[in-house]
Amino acid sequence: MKSMNRKNTDQKSILSTSNTISRHKAAGHRAGRNSTARKRADRRKQARQQEIYKKLLILFIAAAVILSAAIVRRLYRGGQQARIQTEDMQESRIPRPELDVDLLTVNEYSRPAAELKKVKGIVIHYTANPGTGASANRNYFEGLKDTHITKASSHFIIGLEGEIVQCIPSSEISYASNERNKDTISIECCIEDDTGRFNKATYQSMVHLTAWLVEHFELKVKDVIRHYDITGKVCPKYFVDFPSAWEQFLADVEKYLKSYGVS
Numbered sequence: 001m002k003s004m005n006r007k008n009t010d011q012k013s014i015l016s017t018s019n020t021i022s023r024h025k026a027a028g029h030r031a032g033r034n035s036t037a038r039k040r041a042d043r044r045k046q047a048r049q050q051e052i053y054k055k056l057l058i059l060f061i062a063a064a065v066i067l068s069a070a071i072v073r074r075l076y077r078g079g080q081q082a083r084i085q086t087e088d089m090q091e092s093r094i095p096r097p098e099l100d101v102d103l104l105t106v107n108e109y110s111r112p113a114a115e116l117k118k119v120k121g122i123v124i125h126y127t128a129n130p131g132t133g134a135s136a137n138r139n140y141f142e143g144l145k146d147t148h149i150t151k152a153s154s155h156f157i158i159g160l161e162g163e164i165v166q167c168i169p170s171s172e173i174s175y176a177s178n179e180r181n182k183d184t185i186s187i188e189c190c191i192e193d194d195t196g197r198f199n200k201a202t203y204q205s206m207v208h209l210t211a212w213l214v215e216h217f218e219l220k221v222k223d224v225i226r227h228y229d230i231t232g233k234v235c236p237k238y239f240v241d242f243p244s245a246w247e248q249f250l251a252d253v254e255k256y257l258k259s260y261g262v263s
Contacts, residue, residue, distance in 0.1 A: 123176065
């Protein structure tokens, strides 16, 4: 009897152990399946994220390419316009002044690239920066795209040695002459001191450039004005302080035109 009881007990123990092992195996299989499922889900998630990143990168590159192409095209067109205009102006009777064409970068603060449809006048200005040359003033206008201090520019700047820098094509407006920006060409002229009087080299280039522009745009000397005549601003200072000097300048432009048979 005791032998039978021990046998039954051993069988129950073996069965219990077998069931325990089976449960552990089943749990292990479930854990394995869950782990595999999680790994697959993680891989799918990573694949989706990579696809999104790839699409965003493609969009960014496409936008950058389009923007770069637009900027290059605009700069190219501006350069082409300036070159064509200069070539056209060379056909004038009056010899073309020596120009350093150094166009400003297109920007909203100094070169908006807005069309100047018809030139009806020429406006004379002075820089109000004694001792500075044409390039320095041109670079000031260029820097406005970064500093945003104000909106200002000029088509031409005449330096202390008579050098002439062209900043803006004559087919575009400059920010120089207030309500007359829309129909005038602006000329900024450098000065040596606070009197605002122009030295000989600057003055001679002023006369030459002004006469050349008058002929090209089929204007009259009466169409040459001071910034002062538009807004009342004391600019150019010497020509406002001494009206007789302004009258002499206009007479010198008229004389220059006549010397080349332009009336």
